[in-house]
Amino acid sequence: MVASPPPGGRGAAIAEEKDAFEEYNETGMFMDRLGLKQRLAIMESSDPMVAERYRILFTRLEQLSLKHSYKTIAVTSAIKGEGKTVTSLNLSWLMATEFGKKVLVIENDLRNPSISSSYLNMGRLSGLIDVIKGDADLRSAINRLEDTSLYFLPARASARNSSVLIDSQGMRSVLDNVKAHFDYVIVDSPPILPLVDMNILSRMVDGLVLVVKAGSTPKDMVKKAVGSLPGKNLMGVVLNGADEIHMKKYYY
Template sequence: MAKKSKKILARFEHPQLSNASKTLLANIRFASVDEKVKTIVVTSSEQNEGKTIVSTNLANAIATAGKKVLIVETDMRRRSLGKLLDIHPTSGLYAALSGSASLNDAILPTHIPNLYFLDAEPNIPSPADILSTKRFASLVDKLRDSFDYVIFDTPPVSLFVDAAILSSLVDGTLLVIRQNQTKRSLVAKCAQQLRVADARILGTVMTFCTDDESSYYYAYYTQDGKRVNKEDLEPAAMPSDLNNPVAWEQEGHTSPRRASSGRSAAQPRPGMADVQGAVAGGNPYAPNAFKAMTPGSKTPRHKNRTRS
C-alpha cells in the first residue's frame, strides 16, 4: 500500500503543476469573496484539452491544503479518474441514486489524505437523463454540505449537454482550453452554451502552455479577461472522517446559492427548462427526463439575469 501511495503522489509532485494548481485554488478562493464556491464543474470545449489533469491536480491542491474534497466522475462515457487515482470501487453514482448501495459505501478515500472519490459505473444508460433528475440535484446539495469542496469532472461542452446541466447545479464552472489547439470560436460557443444554462463561469484554465515567460503550465483568467496571480491563502486544518464522509439522506438539502434564489434543493435554475426536459417524479432514470436536445430540435434561450 505504501508503494502504491507513493506512486499516486508522484503524479502530483511536479513543481510547476503543483504551483499552478495552488494558484488556481487561490484564485477560486478569491472568487468566493462575494459568493461561496464549494461545488465546481471542470469541463472543456473538446477532448484532449487536459480537463481531467486540471480537476485531479486541483483536488490534490485542496487536499494538501487541509480541506476535505470529493472528486466525482461525471464523464460517464469516457471514465478515467478511477485509473488515474488507482481506485476501483464496486459501486458508484448509479448505485447510490438507485438505492442499491449507500452513498457512504460508494464514496471511497484515496491514497491522498483528505481526497475522496465517487466513481461512475461503466455503461450507464443516458447520463444526461440521470443528471437532469431531482434526485441527482439533491445529491449535489448533500455533497456540498458534506465536503469543503466537490469537483465534478464532466465531458466536453461541445460533445454532450452533461456539463451544461451540471453547471446549473453547482457554484461555479471552470472551462479548460488548450493553447494553440482550441479555436476561439469554439470556446465562445461553449461559453455561450454554459451561460444559456445559467452557469457561473469562474474563468478559463489554459493547459499545455508554451509561453517561455510563464513558469506555469496553467494560466488562470477571470471572466473579464484579466490574469490573476495571487498567493495561496493559509490553509485551515480540517478533520478527515474516513469512515462516513457523508451522512446521506434521501431528502434534499438546499444549498446557499439556491436558498438565495428561493429554489428548492432539486429545483433547477430558471432557464434550465431550455436545456432540460420534464423530470418524471419519483423515477431517477425516467426515459422522458431529457427531451430538449434531440435531433432536429432547437433549444430556446433565456435572457441573462443579474445575480443576487
C-alpha cells in the first residue's frame, strides 16, 4: 500500500523544477534504461491491417488535436479488461516510430499498473507515484524506450489510495509540465466504472478516448460510461476486436 501524498507543497516543488527539466530535455539526457518484456501486437502481427487501424486512429486523433490544441489524451474504458492499455501502447508506439512524434506514456491506472508489471523492465526506476509523493523528481522518473522517441512515466507500484493521488496538485503539476516537452502525452487511465478515479482525471486532460471490447461490454454500461464523462473532450470510441456484426450492435 502506498501512503497518501503529503499535504501542500509538492506541486510547487515540481513547478520549480521546470527550468531544470527543460535543460535536461534539450540536452537529450533522459536515461535509455527501458526495454520491453514483451513485444506489442503492432510489432508482432503479420496482418498489415493491425497497423493500419492504428494509423487511422492516430490520423483522426491528430485532426482533433490540432483543431482543439489537445496534447494530453487519456485512454480509458468502461470496465477492466477491454484493451485500453494495449490500445495506449500500440498507438503510442506507432506515433513515435512511424510518424516521428515525441510521445510520453503516463501510466495512471494506479490500482492496476499493468504497464509496469507486464511490459517494462523497470528495475529500480522511480515512477509516477514517487513523483506525486515527493520522493523523486519528474525528470528522473521519465525514461526513453531504447532507439525510439517513445518515453514512459510508469506508475512503478499499485496504490489503494489512487483517487487521492490522482486528485492532487502533484498530478496536476506533472501534466502541466510534460505538455511543453512532448508532441503527445498518452495517459493510460483507470476504467470509468465503478471507481471515481477516471471522473477526477477526465477534468485534468485535454481529450479522452474510450475503448470498448466488441461483443463483451454490455451496451448499457457503454452508455453509462459515456454519460459520466464530460462530453466536451470525448474524442471518440475505439471498438476493440470489432467486425462488421459487432460494429452494428454498438450503434446507438
